[in-house]
Amino acid sequence: MAEPVLTARELVTRAVAIPSVSGEEAEVAAYLTAWMSAHGFRAHVDGAGNAVGERGHGALTVVLLGHIDTVPGEIPVRVEGGVLYGRGSVDAKGSFCAFVAAVAALPEAALKGARFVCVGATEEEAPSSRGARYAMQQYRPDLVLIGEPSGWAGLTLGYKGRLVAKVQVEKDNFHTAGEGTSAADDLAEAWFRVRAWAAAQGANGAFETVQATIQSLSGRTDGLSQVAEATFGLRLPPRVPPAAAEAALRERLRDLPARLTFTGHETAVRHPKDNVLTRALRVAIREQGGTPVFKVKTGTSDMNVVAERWPVPTVAYGPGDSALDHTPDEHLDLAEYDRAVAVLTAALTRLALGS
Structure with a gap:
């Protein structure tokens, strides 16, 4: 029997419930690719163990690179008062699931205007950055979104x-x-x-x-x-x-x-704040009632890894408070997650339609 259609919230809740410490991402990658396959993606697990799903066939290529591994430390997975608790809810399965849910919701017109590639990368929390290093050899994107918590109205331009x-x-x-x-x-x-x-x-x-x-x-x-x-x-x-x-x-x-x-x-990286990608995201954030905020982070991410090979407009985006990364109280407000999905859906549609 085919898996029933899941909501965006169910997607992230189930993904967080599957343990995936760096190097042990196979089970969550299998779950994510199965979900994507059931929701209109051409999906597979690639040679680095990344969960990859593609939709659309337009000339514009947008890569949405998140990571599906976590640091160690078990946090009982639960939803209380609209808040999802669990390791990886913020850093960074929440961001990648927001990418996937947004691309799954794109209208047909957007899919004719662009190709969207969601990559749930392995070993971002490890020194190897195995998944990102593999992915950056496979694609030549025009625009890049990095899945990291910025807050639903935040746009991260750089990392130390x-x-x-x-x-x-x-x-x-x-x-x-x-x-x-x-x-x-x-x-x-x-x-x-x-x-x-x-x-x-x-x-x-x-x-x-x-x-x-x-x-x-x-x-x-x-x-x-x-x-x-x-x-x-x-x-x-x-x-x-x-x-x-x-x-x-x-x-x-x-x-x-x-x-x-x-x-x-x-190597540290800092991208410009005014380009077609940031403009689309800023418009979408305002449409959701927010005020866009540009940020730079003192940590590192896969943005550092891919910047040299992908010298294109790039922003890190995702729901959640990065101060909760790696903490025993890691949790994600699901209402914020919903807003991030809405922002991404609107911004990606605008980019694909060239509006």
Whole structure:
């Protein structure tokens, strides 16, 4: 028996109820592709495990790239007072389901004017960004929407870059009454230098500063040697490329007995605020009674990954409060989700019709 037609709310509720920690997205991808196939999409799971659905056949190609993986941490899935609780409700199954529901609702005239490709990407919450890196080799879009929570009236234009430094110090063990520094002392000195370098970059506002944090810190000894290890995370503004930050830190730490490993090289991105995509979204938000708000984020997203290969108008959009990302209280107001679907449906129709 064919699956009954589901509402947009049922779509997101069922998707959130399927666990999909990064690397374990197969079940939710199967559910989403089945839903899309039942609602007029040409749908499949691609080589990276992404849930992909296409509608329309016009000359304009719009890629709606969201992600369907989550960070760990089980939150009992429930709807209370019109609010959906569950891991991924905000970050970011809510956004991707809003994309899918909006494209499913498009009128036939819009489908004649454009091709809409919804990609529910895997491993966005992992350093690999596997799904986005695969997708960006498959399509050449004219316009791109990234599925991330912005609030239904918010349009996110940019994300900071990222660099992760792993620092390890290993030294022979010695009595603490003796002269010299311990492995932990040298590791602490490395952190002080990293923090001082970040502060020296100046600039006003969180988006323009270099933010440095300690992500992990540990030390151990077996009686013969000492090992101290740390992971430092850097959030980088557009004017500080990851390669430049790595070179600067290697120079500042070169006299310390530390082994350095750098990962997570993501370049910051910021798109223009006035183009055909932002105009369509702004009109649609106003039609729903909202006031459009432009935003930039201090985190990273798949926007960072695809920006260089897809140099086209791009906006991150989706319902929900990004302050709830990764928290134990992650939840999505379903009335806001409904408004986001309405905004997307109207904006995509306007784009396809060229109006």
